[in-house]
Amino acid sequence: MKKQNNQMRLKYFLISLSLILAVSSFAQKEEVVIDKIIAKVDDYIILKSELERSYLDFLSQGQMRGSNAKCQILQQLVVNKMLMAQSEIDSIFVADAEVNNNLDRRMSVMAQQFGGEEAIEKAYGKSLEQIRSEIFDNIKEQMTIQRMQSELTSSMKVTPSEVKKFFKNIPQDSLPYFSTEVSIAQIVKDAKAGTSQKDKVRNLMLQIRSRIESGESFADLAKQYSQDPGSAANGGQLGFYSRGELAPEYEAAALSMKPGGISMPVETQFGFHLIQLQEKRGNTYRSRHILISPQPNQNDYKRTEQYLDSLRTVIINDSITFQAAAKEYSDDQLTSSAGGFFQDETGALRIPAEQLDPNVFFTIDTMKIGNITKPIRFQKEDGSYAFRLIYYKNKVAPHQANLKDDYQKIAAATLAQKKNAKISQWFEKARGNVFIEIDPEYDYCNLSN
Template sequence: MKYTILIVSLLSAFSAFAQPDSQLIDKVVAKVGTNVILLSDLQSQKIQAMQENIEVTDELECTILEELLYQNLLLNQADLDSVTVTDEQVDAEMEQRLRVIEGQIGGREELEKFYGKTVSQIKKEFRPAIRKRLIGQEMERQITAEVVISPKEVRDFFHSLPEDSLPYINSKLGLQQIVIYPEITEADKQKTYDQLNTIREQIISGDKTFRAMAGVYSQDPGSRSKGGEIKASRGQMVKEFEATAFSLKPGEISPVFETEYGFHVMELIERKGDDYVCRHILMVPEVSEEAFIIASEKIEKCHAELKKNEITWEDAVLKYSNDNSTNQNKGLLSNPYSGETLWDMEDLNQIDQQIFILVNSLEVGEITRPSVYDNMMERKQGVRIVRLSERTTPHKANLKDDYQLIQNAALNEKRQKIIKEWTDDKINNAYIRIDEKYNACDFRYNWFKNIN
């Protein structure tokens, strides 16, 4: 049972979570409309708190209950307003959460062992809870959808903040890049295809086993050590891989096929509903030395033109960069944590240590020498030039430098006020029942106002 706390924490958004081997006799502790809150819902949230080293007190239990009351008030209104979410949204949310759990627990097989159920059975169990959570989020989005904030409101919000509560803003960097990836030629692809096809023929002839050949030749680090074995569900893998898995019969070996990651050959082991187990061998076309030399010469030429001011940075990006994620926006690198183009130093160091080292000593507007670039996300190598477009100095938040940050905070406060007004109004008209055990709770909202 060593994984119990971990999974409760990751699935804390699921109000219907029930722990394996629980001896608790469940009961209804509250009801909002036709939606009930169970004692087990409270218990799972308390376990999460303990995992995070939070002291579980009567006050905390009241806070947890109020959050569950609010979520069910949203669901009650969503039912009245016919607010729904699609099966695709539910499946996507389900798959995302399962992947997080698998990464922590040690894979899909460990997850199945823990529950004593297949992934399909686990999905069936949690799908209603996930659907309710998403419907609640959509209802809340609709409540605040028309909330906007004016510049005056932003200024008034900022000036209302006590001086000693203003946040200290660390230095942030704005970055741009020009990337040239060596071109993989059709000859490079054909060479890889032929190599993998030869391996496939050896397996089919019985000279070699699929497991052994995957262990020797596969370039997929996640499955190579397991003889190429992968356990997955519909919607988890890229479409070409999934289409192949669902076209094979158990024991059948596919022709060589291509995905964005390279060339594959697959053996289906078993398939049950949306779940399948297969083995695959991945081989990635190698960039020729000649292609890398050509890319290096191009990036050197680009660097020389920039240093001599023969071309602007914007024109150089359009002319030279073949990085699809940045070559249409002046080479700007967006921060995946915030979606903004300014990077916190800590985030930058976590995402791309190479670039941190390159730009740390640059002045704004300066560019680096061309260097090798290892794109870990897309598993490919190229060459690049990086430009420091902006560097902020550490400072206390102010309207001039941090308007967007302050605007977001002001907008969030306004949304919270709208939500409070909506909640107060709906409490007056909803059927609400709460176990008398919680009569002493000091709730933020007056849930006892219209107790039936």
């Protein structure tokens, strides 16, 4: 019970940094709901199933039931639709390429969780393309809302006095009790294929190109050989993209051809492509491709390990700090900008020990504070292998939240509350400028104009 109370206090304390209500993952089975439109915001609609899914997610986080909670959730859904309407007025948009990149990351994580793409398809009885198609619009809407929120609140900051006032207003019995936290940083180097591996892939691509020119189907060969999870099952089709949305090398090759032409192997950061330009429309173009990524061999792995070992020696000899080396040399984009440090959801450079990757957790369990490991080989979420150095900077014992040890977390919560208030003010001001119709079933929420 004590642990549950602490968790509830933590949720009270760490106000969500995002104003978008989380919806149930598409990896979960939906509850059966007799659907109907329960709200209209200009040209946008809210379905009863949307409200029920969001409410179930709210309850799954340990929150209390109640009609007021449903009203708050419905209001947030209305705010989201208003933000979508405002984004059209302000010309705030998210390119399809950005959505597809987001989708690729989600599908990659799902593949790891399910044990492969075929396992995903088997679990849902749908192809990957069907799954992607079904969630594409939802993700695009979420990303657009986030961008619109950023437009409204990106310049907001908090002062130390505001942080102190926020903290003092938290009831003493609602202050969370933090478990053991650690400051851990890493420098990651991806093992990249060398010349010999690239030559093998280039030769294979030339063979595939010859087969296509001899009459074999581009689509069939894409399904057989392409390693692009987003397009392989669809015969390599990428659809229409605008200039600047795809890798520069890919775009240059595609736009240099006439429709129907097939490129020579083109190298980008993703691997080698065979590209077929299908159509040009103004500043957009449609193409399909076959992607094969060279895989490192043992010599490539050894070279990467030796590189990191040399970098470790330079750091230990005080020629460069670990943080500076991480920013300059690490291949991990999530941690490099923070000097290699893992961050929690508030941006603090300390995280609960139990949230660490098990491999990292057991590694630091044998380390002394201040030590840096030798290069460690590990498998990334996408299945590839890399090496990393781990720096164990600090450990903070379990404690109740306080301004001295947890200022960054408290400041993030203060800012989130301030942004919430800003969005609420915007909603009250903007609601009179849009058409809002709420189903009579929810009149008690007082959301109509």
